[in-house]
Amino acid sequence: MPIRLPHSTPAWIFVISTERPKLARCTWTWRAIPSWPLYPLGLIPAVWLFWRGVEGHLGADPVGTFEKMLGLWAIRFLAASLVISPIRWVTGISLLKYRRALGLLAFIYVVLHVTAYVWLDIGFNDAILIRDITRRPFIILGALALLALIPLALTSNRLSIRKLGRRWSRLHRLVYLVAILAGIHLFLAFKRPTPTSELYDGLLAALLLARVVHGAFSGRRRVVRSG
Amino acid sequence: AAPLPTKTGPFSGALTPTDKQDVTHFNNFYEFGMDKSDPAENSGAFKPMPWTLRIEGEVAEPQTIDIAALIAQGGIEQRIYRMRCVEAWSMVIPWDGIPLAAILKRANPLGSARYVAFESVHRPSEMPGQNGGFGSLDWPYVEGLRLDEAMNPLTFLALGIYGETLPNQNGAPVRLVVPWKYGFKGIKSIVRIRLTKDQPPTTWQRMAPDEYGFYANVNPDVDHPRWSQASERVIGSSSLFGEKRQPTLMFNGYADQVASLYTGMDLRHFY
Numbered sequence: 001m002p003i004r005l006p007h008s009t010p011a012w013i014f015v016i017s018t019e020r021p022k023l024a025r026c027t028w029t030w031r032a033i034p035s036w037p038l039y040p041l042g043l044i045p046a047v048w049l050f051w052r053g054v055e056g057h058l059g060a061d062p063v064g065t066f067e068k069m070l071g072l073w074a075i076r077f078l079a080a081s082l083v084i085s086p087i088r089w090v091t092g093i094s095l096l097k098y099r100r101a102l103g104l105l106a107f108i109y110v111v112l113h114v115t116a117y118v119w120l121d122i123g124f125n126d127a128i129l130i131r132d133i134t135r136r137p138f139i140i141l142g143a144l145a146l147l148a149l150i151p152l153a154l155t156s157n158r159l160s161i162r163k164l165g166r167r168w169s170r171l172h173r174l175v176y177l178v179a180i181l182a183g184i185h186l187f188l189a190f191k192r193p194t195p196t197s198e199l200y201d202g203l204l205a206a207l208l209l210a211r212v213v214h215g216a217f218s219g220r221r222r223v224v225r226s227g
Numbered sequence: 228a229a230p231l232p233t234k235t236g237p238f239s240g241a242l243t244p245t246d247k248q249d250v251t252h253f254n255n256f257y258e259f260g261m262d263k264s265d266p267a268e269n270s271g272a273f274k275p276m277p278w279t280l281r282i283e284g285e286v287a288e289p290q291t292i293d294i295a296a297l298i299a300q301g302g303i304e305q306r307i308y309r310m311r312c313v314e315a316w317s318m319v320i321p322w323d324g325i326p327l328a329a330i331l332k333r334a335n336p337l338g339s340a341r342y343v344a345f346e347s348v349h350r351p352s353e354m355p356g357q358n359g360g361f362g363s364l365d366w367p368y369v370e371g372l373r374l375d376e377a378m379n380p381l382t383f384l385a386l387g388i389y390g391e392t393l394p395n396q397n398g399a400p401v402r403l404v405v406p407w408k409y410g411f412k413g414i415k416s417i418v419r420i421r422l423t424k425d426q427p428p429t430t431w432q433r434m435a436p437d438e439y440g441f442y443a444n445v446n447p448d449v450d451h452p453r454w455s456q457a458s459e460r461v462i463g464s465s466s467l468f469g470e471k472r473q474p475t476l477m478f479n480g481y482a483d484q485v486a487s488l489y490t491g492m493d494l495r496h497f498y
Binding site: 061064120128131188192 | 253
């Protein structure tokens with residue numbers, strides 16, 4: 001059975017994933033695992049953190065810890081959604097069917113993160129909110145990342161993919177902007193770069209760089225082929 | 228921490244101290260690591276005794292003060308101060324110590340002295356955070372005050388909290404407390420105090436001069452690019468729904484005592 005890949009996939013990847021029997025078998029194994037369990041699994045950290053917080057086990061600054069951890073999980077899922085393509089380029093293994101769940105989990109964690117800030121942290125105080133959102137670069141970058149994620153979440157369904165066609169791929173390149181905004185937001189969350197912020201900022205930078213390198217590489221191939 | 232006999236000093240009424248567990252387990256002390264929990268976890272190997280504090284520079288009588296002897300002399304008083312971190316959280320801490328002015332007067336400052344420079348200990352073998360790494364500060368940590376700020380009756384050299392000698396994670400054996408300034412001015416584990424003619428460098432100003440000024444007075448009207456300074460989260464609630472936020476007060480509520488130090492100064496410029 002031929003493996004169906006989106007038309008945006010370069011031909012050479014299609015060749016790699018179909019020509020090698022071993023890899024094809026591997027791909028089939030992954031494909032047998034459905035993606036829906038990712039949602040309940042991915043939400044475990046949020047539920048766990050919430051209960052730890054309610055029970056008073058999140059330390060001296062439970063709201064701050066809760067907020068930071070939700071944001072960190074958002075970054076983790078964002079990075080996970082961005083690692084799918086590089087894995088395919090390097091190994092030929094396509095985990096594409098899991099990407100929607102990972103991206104939506106990132107979005108869900110961003111929404112929880114912002115909810116924690118607006119509700120638990122500033123207590124729906126619109127004076128603080130307006131002051132923050134107009135004056136603090138840290139908050140402004142975070143808010144822009146959320147804004148850029150909304151159209152991606154809204155068009156993550158099959159109908160939108162089908163209707164938007166090529167424009168869907170172009171629209172979803174917004175995720176790169178989200179990664180840049182989120183990366184700077186994370187960097188600004190601490191007085192100094194911490195091991196955590198270094199790790200995740202490094203990871204996001206590497207995943208973006210992989211796009212640049214891959215783009216240049218496949219671009220050159222196309223030129224060679226046409227010439 | 229050993230018991231520290233104290234008498235009740237001024238500035239100890241009205242405020243309810245934050246739980247001791249939170250005061251000793253939620254710390255910024257990058258010498259022991261960057262997480263708030265790191266100082267309590269990583270400071271076990273630190274040896275705060277014996278310890279001497281050197282006072283030098285523009286003084287008539289440079290001093291080397293033995294901290295154990297200083298404690299033995301008695302006269303240690305308790306002060307309950309608000310503590311406002313630049314990261315927009317706050318605590319209330321019962322300090323035990325002596326006014327900084329009392330120690331400085333021992334050295335007999337010269338008329339040429341205009342500033343006070345402080346220096347923390349540098350012991351990478353006992354302080355894992357001093358072993359470098361990306362994001363690490365330049366060591367040793369240094370801080371500074373104008374001489375009149377240092378001589379203000381509020382400015383305090385803490386030797387203990389909660390009637391006991393300072394735990395390592397809180398800056399043992401001796402640290403600065405300047406309650407109307409952001410917490411990072413409260414330099415910990417001090418080995419040297421130097422009176423100077425010129426304004427001394429401070430660690431955070433050197434790291435990011437646009438974010439951290441020399442004065443670092445708590446000021447709800449001067450914004451920080453990362454943290455809102457208009458209000459603060461009150462540390463020490465037991466759960467997610469119990470944590471409070473309160474408006475931040477000018478000079479952290481100590482305007483009556485210190486506002487006159489800054490008469491005529493543009494506090495936006497001198498932040």
